[in-house]
Amino acid sequence: MRLPRYYRYLGELLEEGVERISSGELSARMKVTASQIRQDLNNFGGFGQQGYGYNVKYLYEEIGRILGVDRKHHLIIIGSGNLGQAIANYANFERRGFIVSGMFDVNPALFGRSVRGIEIRSMDGLEDFIREHDVQIAALTMPKTYAPQVADRLVAAGIKAIWNFAHTDLTVPEDVVVENVHLSESLMRLSYRFCSMQEEREK
Amino acid sequence: MRLPRYYRYLGELLEEGVERISSGELSARMKVTASQIRQDLNNFGGFGQQGYGYNVKYLYEEIGRILGVDRKHHLIIIGSGNLGQAIANYANFERRGFIVSGMFDVNPALFGRSVRGIEIRSMDGLEDFIREHDVQIAALTMPKTYAPQVADRLVAAGIKAIWNFAHTDLTVPEDVVVENVHLSESLMRLSYRFCSMQEEREK
DNA sequence: TAGATTGTTAATCGATTAACAATC
């Protein structure tokens, strides 16, 4: 799924005041082929115009709609350590419609503390909170040992989207979507590429 | 690159005390085809044995070697906010040989503070620090506006691996590897899939 | 030896790229 990346580049173009762009120009910026850009965009609808290219503002908004960032999504963060707080503090998510409604933790020492005005709560009230605040997305930023059981509670409470930062895979019903962010795997991929590159240099 | 995921599953098997595993069993656990597992593993060498399967410990160690987690890598974190601290605090990276040697920030209020014994430093000493501590990897956890210029400094100082959490793409020489972790794009992918699923349900 | 399971080849599938007709 490359739409989020297009969305980012279009946002930058918009800030630069660029009004229109051709697949060729965008291709040079993003370092993907113009062909791929046209294919990708055309799969979701004919957003361009022959002889003109793509209107930046229009395309940006259309992609935003497809990605669902034109509407509000209420989000909770389960695990209020540094990673949970990092997410809570990243104000730009809010601009995209992702509103952090609540934070949770198992550590009583954190209860009542708040991050950017968002109170950290006990896990006891999780289900009630989800219902009362119309929460759609849950970010899991707690240790991997707790993640599967918390995911089960979330699913039982009706959550349909899980942003999983725990270093484990989750088993969920097929109508629940999980997006994994496995940082340790990401770091190993970097390490792998770094080592391969080093071996190449030695030749 | 699926090796890090295999590595994770093999580590779990090892903890469970499983001695050997066939591509078929691993396939069921990981939810990928047995054919793909055999292809993947065979690309890096013949780690299995006909009629037996794969020895978990041996395969785990071999993959570790390929990923470079059998050696030590010195890592610095540039940007000492919540995200930088989250990485510094994740002790498991250390177990894989990734040693956080230093943390940096532009905010003088943080200088001298330390996270898990790692001192937060001024950006002034960056180049000297990299040289003196034989730093190989830099994690970029600062706002996107600073990232490109910091990346340039890192490259000039000889860094060959950048773990980029800034919400922008970096331009580096071809012998420098960059692994991007674009959280906002990850969240949009989740949102996209969530919205698609919802539309499907409505049908 | 018989059974199990890999390594590996061949077939299938999907994604990327190239090319160009349609059209603004």
Place this chain on the structure above:
DNA sequence: TAGATTGTTAATCGATTAACAATC
């Protein structure tokens, strides 16, 4: 109308799956 650039089809490439001979 001429030029530019998309939308779209066809060709290419690579990745996944299936199948089975090799072999432990």
